[in-house]
Structures are given as C-alpha cells and as structure tokens.
Amino acid sequence: MKKQVSAIKGTKDILPRDVEKWQSVETAAKRIFELYGYREIRTPVFEATELFEKGTGQTSDIVIKEMYTFPDKAGRSLTLRPEYTPSVVRSIIENRLYLQPESLRFYYIGPMFRYDKPQKGRYRQFHQLDIEVFGEEDPAIDAEIVEMAHYLLQELQVTGTETFVNSVGCKKCRPAYLKDLKTEAKKAEESLCSNCQRKMATNPLRIFDCKVETCKKLAQKFPKITDYLCQECEQHFARFCEHLDFFEIEYTIEPRLVRGIDYYTKTTFEVASSKLGAQDAIIGGGRYDDMMKEFGGPDLCGIGFAMGMERLISAVPFTQMKEKFLYLAYMGDGAKRAGMELVRLLRREGIECLIEYREQSLKSQMSRANKLGAAWVLIIGEEEVKKGRYQLKDMETGDQEERTREEIMKIFGEIS
RNA sequence: GUGGGUGUAGCUCAACUGGUUAGAGCACCGGACUGUGGAUCCGGAGGUUGGGGGUUCGAGACCCCUCACUCACCCCA
Numbered sequence: 450m451k452k453q454v455s456a457i458k459g460t461k462d463i464l465p466r467d468v469e470k471w472q473s474v475e476t477a478a479k480r481i482f483e484l485y486g487y488r489e490i491r492t493p494v495f496e497a498t499e500l501f502e503k504g505t506g507q508t509s510d511i512v513i514k515e516m517y518t519f520p521d522k523a524g525r526s527l528t529l530r531p532e533y534t535p536s537v538v539r540s541i542i543e544n545r546l547y548l549q550p551e552s553l554r555f556y557y558i559g560p561m562f563r564y565d566k567p568q569k570g571r572y573r574q575f576h577q578l579d580i581e582v583f584g585e586e587d588p589a590i591d592a593e594i595v596e597m598a599h600y601l602l603q604e605l606q607v608t609g610t611e612t613f614v615n616s617v618g619c620k621k622c623r624p625a626y627l628k629d630l631k632t633e634a635k636k637a638e639e640s641l642c643s644n645c646q647r648k649m650a651t652n653p654l655r656i657f658d659c660k661v662e663t664c665k666k667l668a669q670k671f672p673k674i675t676d677y678l679c680q681e682c683e684q685h686f687a688r689f690c691e692h693l694d695f696f697e698i699e700y701t702i703e704p705r706l707v708r709g710i711d712y713y714t715k716t717t718f719e720v721a722s723s724k725l726g727a728q729d730a731i732i733g734g735g736r737y738d739d740m741m742k743e744f745g746g747p748d749l750c751g752i753g754f755a756m757g758m759e760r761l762i763s764a765v766p767f768t769q770m771k772e773k774f775l776y777l778a779y780m781g782d783g784a785k786r787a788g789m790e791l792v793r794l795l796r797r798e799g800i801e802c803l804i805e806y807r808e809q810s811l812k813s814q815m816s817r818a819n820k821l822g823a824a825w826v827l828i829i830g831e832e833e834v835k836k837g838r839y840q841l842k843d844m845e846t847g848d849q850e851e852r853t854r855e856e857i858m859k860i861f862g863e864i865s
Numbered sequence: 866g867u868g869g870g871u872g873u874a875g876c877u878c879a880a881c882u883g884g885u886u887a888g889a890g891c892a893c894c895g896g897a898c899u900g901u902g903g904a905u906c907c908g909g910a911g912g913u914u915g916g917g918g919g920u921u922c923g924a925g926a927c928c929c930c931u932c933a934c935u936c937a938c939c940c941c942a
Contacts, residue, residue, distance in 0.1 A: 455933085510940050514866075532942090561942080566866075568936060577942060644939080655940090708941085719942095726936075733942060757942030780900065811900045819902035830900060844902070 459565070459573025470767050474605060474758065475558055478578050481601045482556040485593070487580055490555040492536040494562075498526040504535025504740060506711025508651075515563040529562035532710070533579045534737065534753060535744075541583065542746035553583035553749070558758070570728030570760045578761070581753035583741065588685050591716045591736060591752060592692030598720060598732050598754060599698055605765045609723040610731070612699065615706040616686035617654075618678050619714045620739065626677035627653060637667045657705030673704040685715050712737040716752065722764045731760045774801035775825045775861075776818035778811055784829040791827070791839070791854060798858070799865040819844065827857070 456462060463471060479489070498518050505512050517529040530536055537555055541547060557579045565571055580597070582590055595612065602610060618626060634641065634649045634656060641649070641656070645664050648655045657668050678686060693700055700718075708717045717735035725731070734754025741749045775795065779788045785806075792802040805817065811828070818826045828840035828849075841857060842849040852860070 458933085515940080563941080565940075566938095567934095568938095571941070575942065579942095710941090727938085728941070730942060755942055760942060778901080812898080812902080813894090815900095815902040817902085823902090826902080828901070832900085840901085842901075847902085849901080 576758035776823035
C-alpha cells in the first residue's frame, strides 16, 4: 500500500449506500419528535471549553480525558462538543427562550466528539439524536419521553431491546447515600479487585458495574440508592414507574444504573440492544434539575435523552427498495443532443434519468444499465434522430418499442 | 490510557514444518456477438504480501520496532 491520507482514527465516511439508511432514520425521528411537540434546534459544534467543564462536570470522564480541546488564534480555549445538553441550556439562556410562549421541547441531530479509544459502537466522531424538555417537573414527562423513544424504536422495527430505569436522587439525598456506600465498600476493601478499590474514591456507584464475581457478590450487600431517596425523589420515582406501567412499557429497575455524567438528578434511564457488542446502550438519558440555574438562568428543571445514531442504525433492519430510473444510451453527437433534451423533460416530470457522458459501445451502455439496475433504457442512435422515433426498452421484461417524443412523455407522465 | 487479535489484488480468502516467477473466486476491462443487458466460454489488467530493520543460501511465513484496523477493559451514545 502506498502512503496515503486517510480518515482520522475513530472517524468514518458515510457512503451513499449508508446515507440512505441515515436519512430514513432521521426522517422517522423528526416525524415522531414533531408529533410530540418537539422542534429542531441547531447549535454550534464547538463551544467555550468552560461550558462543558461546568455543565458536563469536572469529575466526569468526558471532561477529564475525552474532550477535543484546542486554543483558537486569539488564545480562547474551545472544545468540540462531547455532548449536547450544555449547548441547549446555554442557548436557551442566551436567547431568553424561556420568556417565549412556545413550549421548551427541542430535538437535535448532529455529530459529537470524544477522544475515546475506538471500538465496536464507539467512535471519536459519532452522531446523536437528542431531545430535551425544560420546565416540566411532573414525572409524567419522564415517562412520556421513554414512551416516545419506544415508539421510535417500534417504528424503526428495532427489536431485542431492554429498558433500565433508576433514580440517582438529588443534592439532598445522594450525599448521604454515597457516604454510606463508601463506608460499606471500605469495610470490604481487601476483598474488592484493584479496579473497584480505585472506584471507591472516584465513583463508588461504578462498583456495581464490576464483572469480577467476588465484587458482584459483595456489591449485592451494599446499600442501594433506592433505599436512600428523600421523600420528594422517592415519590417522583414511584410516579415515574406508575406512568411507565400506564403506558405498558416493560422496564427493569436497575439501582446500579448510573449515568457517567455529573449533572443527573432523580430519573435516569437507558435502552440497551442485544444486537450490539459491549457498547450496547442505544439510548441514555435522565433528568437534570439544577443545570439551568447553575448556568445563571432561571430555575427550570430539564430532562432529555440521547440516541447514538451509529448504534441505532446497526440495530435497525433495513429492506432496500430502489427507485426506478431510466438510463439513456446514445450513439453519436446528434443522438446525444436529442437524448439530453428528452431526459431534461423527463426529469421535470419527476423521472430519475442517468446519462453517462463517455464514449462507449451500445453493448457496454446496456451492460452498465443492467448493472446499475435501470428499469428502462432509452436508446438513441443516428437513425432514431432522423426518424424522430426512439427505442424504449423495459429492462425487466426485455420488451422494446419505438416511440415518439410525445408518446414517451405521455407514458412517463402517467408513471410519475 | 491498558490488554488481546489481525494486516496478502477493489472485496472475500489461499500459499504444507521457511524453498522456483505469490494464487483462486467475486468485481473490473475487452473479445466470441460491427446498434442491444443478464447466462456461457476465452483473454486482459490489477501486488514494493501495511512500513522499516534483522536472522537465513533463501522470508508472505521466524524475531524486533513501527503504523493501521479490530475486539475488550475504563467509560459512554
């Protein structure tokens, strides 16, 4: 192999055959989100670094080791967004959107950037489909966004998914829980694996995720967040679950479900697919009641989720059906002109037409048309130009008929 | 950041414990068929075996380094 410039590690070209899939997922998502009253918002791909330091959180792995951060020419520190939520919150505050009568429900589709080590289902530039709702405290909205996610998955015919829900408490009740959890973990410290010993200090909730058998066993006896929730959080969680039951959504309460982002409060949830590898979460989200206020905005709660496009797409079964199109085969300059003119009119009628402008024998033009899957071939040579009658061939049946321009326009006028 | 696996034609893969000029299928181009696709047959083009170094009479294979891809850990969509 010659040395050549290649795509950056962890990034991928989305080629035409795949773009089709992307577009169909995007179209379905937009349609459904709009049905629920969401509107699209687009924010810049890069922001001031401090936005994520404050929003995503100084202690999150994302901020500590996964951000694409660089100085611009004026020396400002910028960051390619690793997630979307802080950007929307900034935009709402900056544009005073909370003073408008429109409901604060937004969706967004676009690239995110994280300096992770790539593996199956994880890329450095990846794409998310996000939705966010602000100012809705009622746990009914928590359940509604899960229901909306389920509806989208159903529309995309994604099967084999499992939904996990949890509550991570709030600023009032979580500290007490973490303290007790650490105390319990400390007691078992010597039996825990080295990894978990490290997590004890940094993120004790993560101990629940360990795959080592002895850790798993010990963790079963550790306190659960659900036993420590304050009255408000406990009620919120109970009513959230009630609403999920009301929507007849199957879910598993997973006390060890912790989103690795600092800002979550109360509800967190995740949808995992059995069709993926180790990175099996296709949707992750939760409530973040304090972020808006912490950014100096109004005291508005928020909730949202993100879907990983790459992961979602690999779980969607696609059946491809090609659009029918016409291939123009011509021989000689006169035929080329006549063909170009006719094809131009056909395109105005909504018929997809392809002419390839290269010197080829009729045989190879026919062969091309067949390979590309053309439904019809329009054949024009010197004789056809003289007569004003062209050969129209149906590639499936092999039938070929001589037609005038008017007849051809009429035939395709009826098809389209 | 840590570990494992894999790098041979555009794609999928061969090449016995190291041994002539690195092969095949599919795809591509052309011909059999001078203006008619798919099937068949015939032919053609396509490779510094990821890169560099080493061992050897001889390396695609063995050793070292490096790069890329990939899977997993950590974490996350």
